[in-house]
Amino acid sequence: xxxxxxxxxxxxxxxxxxxDRRLLGPLSFETDDDETIVLCGPTGSxxxxxxxxxxxxxxxxxxxxx
Numbered sequence: 001x002x003x004x005x006x007x008x009x010x011x012x013x014x015x016x017x018x019x020d021r022r023l024l025g026p027l028s029f030e031t032d033d034d035e036t037i038v039l040c041g042p043t044g045s046x047x048x049x050x051x052x053x054x055x056x057x058x059x060x061x062x063x064x065x066x
Contacts, residue, residue, distance in 0.1 A: 004054060005030040008063035011049055024049045026063055 010025030024046040031037055039047045052058040053065050 003031050003033055003035075005066040006053070006063070007066070009053060009060040009065050010062045011053070011058065012061040024053075025060070028063075 006027045006029050008026040008028055010027070011023045012020045013023060015021045027050070039050060041047055049058065053060055056065075
């Protein structure tokens with residue numbers, strides 16, 4: 001059984017010039033019950049945004065998190 005599934009999840013915001021700016025994604029992956037994932041990357045790469053999506057603190061602009 002799948003524990004976590006991202007289906008084309010992305011986060012977009014409007015910047016000052018009213019243009020869409022992509023902060024994260026689109027991401028598609030899934031984890032199983034017995035899997036562990038590790039997030040690595042430089043500052044500003046979206047690690048915290050990904051965790052916020054996974055925990056339900058943030059809603060994706062497109063796609064879904066199940």
